[in-house]
Amino acid sequence: MGDHHHGPAKGLTRWLFTTNHKDIGTMYLWFSFAMFLLGGFFAMIIRAELFQPGMQLIEPAFFNQMTTLHGLIMVFGAIMPSFVGLANWLIPMMIGAPDMALPRMNNWSFWILPPAFLLLASTLFMEGGAPAAGWTFYAPLSTTYAGPSVTYFIFCIHVLGLSSIMGSINIIATVMNMRAPGMTYMKMPLFVWTWLITAFLLVAVMPVLAGAVTMMLMDVHFGTSFFSAAGGGDPVLFQHIFWFFGHPEVYIIILPAFGVVSQIIPAFSRKPLFGYDSMVYATASIAFLSFIVWAHHMYTVGMPVAGELFFMYATMLIAVPTGVKVFNWISTMWRGALSFETPMLFSIGFIILFTIGGFTGLMLSIAPADFQYHDSYFVVAHFHYVMVAGAVFSMTAAIYFWLPKWCGRMYNETMGKTHFWISFIGFNLAFFPQHFVGLAGMPRRIPDYALQFADFNMMSSIGAFIYGASQILFLYNVIATIVAGDPVSDEKVWDGAEGLEWTLPTPAPYHTFETPPLVR
Amino acid sequence: MGFKAKRLSRLVLGPMLLFMSAIALATGGEASSVNMTPGVTELGRQIYDLHMIILWICIIIGVLVFGVMFYSIIFHRKSRGVTPATFHESTTVEIAWTVVPFFILIAMAVPATTTLLTLYDTDDAELDILITGYQWKWKYEYLNEEGENVSFFSNLSTPQGEVYNDEAKGEYYLLEVDEPLVLPVNTKVRFLVTANDVIHSWWVPSLAVKKDAIPGFINETWARPTEQGIYRGQCSELCGKSHGFMPIVVNVVSKEEYGQWLAAKQTEASDVKQLTSQDFTLDELMVRGESVYDMSCLACHGANGEGGVGNAIAGSSVATGDINTHLEIGINGVPGTAMQAFGGQLSDVDMAAVITYQRNAFGNNMGETLQPIDVYNYKEG
Numbered sequence: 001m002g003d004h005h006h007g008p009a010k011g012l013t014r015w016l017f018t019t020n021h022k023d024i025g026t027m028y029l030w031f032s033f034a035m036f037l038l039g040g041f042f043a044m045i046i047r048a049e050l051f052q053p054g055m056q057l058i059e060p061a062f063f064n065q066m067t068t069l070h071g072l073i074m075v076f077g078a079i080m081p082s083f084v085g086l087a088n089w090l091i092p093m094m095i096g097a098p099d100m101a102l103p104r105m106n107n108w109s110f111w112i113l114p115p116a117f118l119l120l121a122s123t124l125f126m127e128g129g130a131p132a133a134g135w136t137f138y139a140p141l142s143t144t145y146a147g148p149s150v151t152y153f154i155f156c157i158h159v160l161g162l163s164s165i166m167g168s169i170n171i172i173a174t175v176m177n178m179r180a181p182g183m184t185y186m187k188m189p190l191f192v193w194t195w196l197i198t199a200f201l202l203v204a205v206m207p208v209l210a211g212a213v214t215m216m217l218m219d220v221h222f223g224t225s226f227f228s229a230a231g232g233g234d235p236v237l238f239q240h241i242f243w244f245f246g247h248p249e250v251y252i253i254i255l256p257a258f259g260v261v262s263q264i265i266p267a268f269s270r271k272p273l274f275g276y277d278s279m280v281y282a283t284a285s286i287a288f289l290s291f292i293v294w295a296h297h298m299y300t301v302g303m304p305v306a307g308e309l310f311f312m313y314a315t316m317l318i319a320v321p322t323g324v325k326v327f328n329w330i331s332t333m334w335r336g337a338l339s340f341e342t343p344m345l346f347s348i349g350f351i352i353l354f355t356i357g358g359f360t361g362l363m364l365s366i367a368p369a370d371f372q373y374h375d376s377y378f379v380v381a382h383f384h385y386v387m388v389a390g391a392v393f394s395m396t397a398a399i400y401f402w403l404p405k406w407c408g409r410m411y412n413e414t415m416g417k418t419h420f421w422i423s424f425i426g427f428n429l430a431f432f433p434q435h436f437v438g439l440a441g442m443p444r445r446i447p448d449y450a451l452q453f454a455d456f457n458m459m460s461s462i463g464a465f466i467y468g469a470s471q472i473l474f475l476y477n478v479i480a481t482i483v484a485g486d487p488v489s490d491e492k493v494w495d496g497a498e499g500l501e502w503t504l505p506t507p508a509p510y511h512t513f514e515t516p517p518l519v520r
Numbered sequence: 521m522g523f524k525a526k527r528l529s530r531l532v533l534g535p536m537l538l539f540m541s542a543i544a545l546a547t548g549g550e551a552s553s554v555n556m557t558p559g560v561t562e563l564g565r566q567i568y569d570l571h572m573i574i575l576w577i578c579i580i581i582g583v584l585v586f587g588v589m590f591y592s593i594i595f596h597r598k599s600r601g602v603t604p605a606t607f608h609e610s611t612t613v614e615i616a617w618t619v620v621p622f623f624i625l626i627a628m629a630v631p632a633t634t635t636l637l638t639l640y641d642t643d644d645a646e647l648d649i650l651i652t653g654y655q656w657k658w659k660y661e662y663l664n665e666e667g668e669n670v671s672f673f674s675n676l677s678t679p680q681g682e683v684y685n686d687e688a689k690g691e692y693y694l695l696e697v698d699e700p701l702v703l704p705v706n707t708k709v710r711f712l713v714t715a716n717d718v719i720h721s722w723w724v725p726s727l728a729v730k731k732d733a734i735p736g737f738i739n740e741t742w743a744r745p746t747e748q749g750i751y752r753g754q755c756s757e758l759c760g761k762s763h764g765f766m767p768i769v770v771n772v773v774s775k776e777e778y779g780q781w782l783a784a785k786q787t788e789a790s791d792v793k794q795l796t797s798q799d800f801t802l803d804e805l806m807v808r809g810e811s812v813y814d815m816s817c818l819a820c821h822g823a824n825g826e827g828g829v830g831n832a833i834a835g836s837s838v839a840t841g842d843i844n845t846h847l848e849i850g851i852n853g854v855p856g857t858a859m860q861a862f863g864g865q866l867s868d869v870d871m872a873a874v875i876t877y878q879r880n881a882f883g884n885n886m887g888e889t890l891q892p893i894d895v896y897n898y899k900e901g
Binding site (some may be wrong): 235236271272278312336339355356439444 | 756
């Protein structure tokens with residue numbers, strides 16, 4: 001390294017003014033982990049109240065605030081920013097670029113996030129409490145019948161949308177313009193591909209969400225009636241707009257997770273990814289389908305039967321490209337030389353649990369049966385299998401996989417494996433029984449329940465506490481690695497890892513690929 | 521290293537086997553604690569069969585896919601000294617696993633479509649019932665072409681003491697109401713579902729009915745229960761603070777018994793109407809008013825009128841001020857707040873009683889009465 005190369009600035013200004021993709025990625029990751037712990041803490045309160053029938057610890061109104069904030073913070077504060085952080089760290093290193101295309105905007109898209117969540121969390125201390133209409137905030141419960149906090153919440157959503165859109169534009173610009181010579185689209189690592197498609201989804205649907213909350217704002221403060229039948233509006237219109245955003249949103253969460261797993265499985269199978277092309281096409285098909293299936297979240301609102309049939313068929317179709325992905329991962333493992341380090345364990349856990357979530361998703365797509373599943377705990381179980389065991393497991397795998405590359409130190413493998421097994425057992429104990437209580441008739445979002453649901457709810461709470469506690473081990477392991485892990489200097493870190501990021505020195509220097517590498 | 525694979529497979533297959541055995545157990549009985557109930561309607565049984573078919577298809581595919589995966593995990597381990605293969609595509613296989621699932625989906629879509637069409641067929645109903653969701657109770661109105669409609673509210677009857685663990689919980693904790701919906705057996709009933717405030721959803725698993733109650737719109741659904749009995753359900757759309765406390769109880773009885781019940785309700789309704797023209801003493805109104813207060817006002821205004829979600833009634837300027845303003849708020853509510861319009865919810869007698877009660881209880885001691893005829897006249901303008 002020559003003299004003109006400079007390292008990071010010192011002190012707080014390094015973080016405030018940084019335009020370095022690695023610094024910004026790091027901030028995104030730490031911020032999202034903090035939000036993960038906060039959202040998780042709310043989940044612990046929920047599960048503690050549901051440990052036994054009867055109201056024990058909190059009041060029903062506060063329970064609703066907890067479910068609402070848990071959902072909002074996990075989706076918008078934990079999962080989405082964590083993958084943006086990962087994208088920041090990895091996309092330039094994977095495509096051979098020196099940094100993101102729009103580094104100053106990158107700084108801004110991160111720094112508007114913490115104030116937005118501070119605003120959201122502060123509503124807990126307002127008179128009337130935090131928003132309590134669920135993370136889906138259906139009108140008119142979230143408008144006419146909401147407390148004053150709804151205005152803060154709307155502003156928070158606007159800021160988050162701004163952050164996501166700027167982040168996505170940056171990713172699109174980077175991937176399209178800054179690939180190293182020879183890095184054609186069909187040579188890009190799958191993580192880059194899934195993020196490129198995700199970024200397009202975000203740019204398409206975040207404005208729709210912004211529109212929905214703006215209409216809420218108008219209804220609350222300016223006397224319009226978008227969502228009130230009394231003034232010529234329609235409460236169901238809200239749901240259509242929300243889910244037109246909301247369904248692509250769940251793929252926004254899961255597509256980067258697919259990308260991560262598609263990097264890790266080949267590395268520990270010591271064999272190239274099976275069906276790279278079909279993986280790309282499947283991702284694109286899933287993204288396309290995500291725009292035409294939104295109303296499967298609303299089978300019971302009273303749509304005409306023709307609409308109901310259309311959304312059912314379109315939803316069922318998603319099983320095809322999703323199936324292709326699962327088959328490809330398993331074929332990648334087939335006749336490989338497998339080893340089971342922590343990232344691989346989390347990736348295998350991802351495949352199994354995500355597939356179970358996919359099966360229940362297929363069941364939910366069957367409209368007539370959904371009339372029994374809808375808004376029951378079966379749905380809660382389903383989306384936690386895809387969100388937690390899907391997105392969070394793959395994110396965890398990603399941290400274990402790339403952390404040694406980033407900081408040049410190896411995490412404690414035994415502790416990592418312990419973390420996996422405790423997570424895996426805790427997660428399944430928490431969420432598998434929820435399928436049963438849901439099928440047996442327990443509605444979601446209730447603070448108290450009938451006695452026949454008691455046993456499974458207690459199991460579920462115990463599992464949730466175990467899963468929650470395992471995250472402390474994760475935090476400890478990550479900090480211990482950064483501070484005092486065994487140094488690694490091998491460029492590849494993992495013998496089976498492939499890709500440009502593994503050609504860089506370990507730990508990855510502050511500035512990388514100032515001269516683009518040549519990809520053959 | 522072999523023991524690790526075993527441990528892995530046991531832990532992963534464990535939940536699946538548990539699920540499968542639970543399902544196997546559940547198929548025998550009626551209401552199950554681990555599976556969907558077939559319920560007591562033909563449609564419910566169709567939905568249940570559909571659910572089981574899809575579940576088994578998923579389980580079989582799951583066993584095959586995970587089977588291949590675990591074979592790989594056990595036999596293609598680096599620790600066994602295998603050399604990794606290098607293949608990374610196969611057009612034939614890839615086309616196969618795109619096309620085959622497509623046909624499986626078509627096979628699923630056929631019964632799903634027929635069941636959905638049945639579910640939407642609300643024609644030829646013998647009885648129409650208007651269901652209105654309120655925060656946080658249900659109102660049932662039997663629409664009747666000849667004569668009076670019968671209508672009543674159905675409130676949670678589980679005491680607060682059970683909820684807050686001061687008393688032992690009863691068998692039907694949170695699933696019991698003061699007045700259930702009564703339906704005749706073997707009769708196609710059409711439910712017209714709507715809401716007064718926010719969105720609710722009327723769900724009775726045993727009748728295989730779930731329909732969102734949307735303010736300003738009326739949704740239709742139906743059921744034809746074939747067995748007598750009591751069936752329980754709950755509101756399934758988040759509707760605010762007491763969403764978990766607005767259960768549904770349906771009592772399916774013989775047609776004869778239903779006829780008697782309906783006649784009795786009609787007499788009751790005309791009796792209440794007659795009461796409107798009577799004069800009541802303060803004591804009579806206070807007794808009736810207290811029970812109305814406990815059912816309709818207490819949740820927000822407190823057991824001693826001390827307030828809560830709503831304003832305090834004890835010493836309030838409304839309850840100790842102009843009686844017409846007080847009545848106006850009772851009848852039309854306060855728009856934009858949680859104070860509902862009770863004019864359509866309470867009979868004139870109950871309204872007169874509860875206003876009188878509020879003005880004389882909790883130390884308000886206004887010493888005046890409001891008569892049902894005053895309420896009637898006020899409403900008529």
